[in-house]
Amino acid sequence: MSLKWKNQGENRDNDxxxxxxxxxxxxxxxxxxxxxxxxxxLIR
Structure with a gap:
């Protein structure tokens, strides 16, 4: 998931x-x- 986001160039928001x-x-x-x-x- 993180790799896909980084490939889209949305590093800051997704990180x-x-x-x-x-x-x-x-x-x-x-x-x-x-x-x-x-x-x-509590039980004990």
Whole structure:
């Protein structure tokens, strides 16, 4: 995906979108882990 975007000459916009998407994905991922850990600790 990134290679196609770079070939179109839209480096800055798409690199920024990739960074935002990666940041949001990792943030949601870690938040999910934190929620699961909290629920497990509450159940026990």
């Amino acid at each position: 920024f979108l990739d960074m935002v998407f990666a940041t949001a994905t990792s943030f949601i991922f870690f938040m999910g882990i934190a929620v699961v850990a909290t629920v497990i600790s």
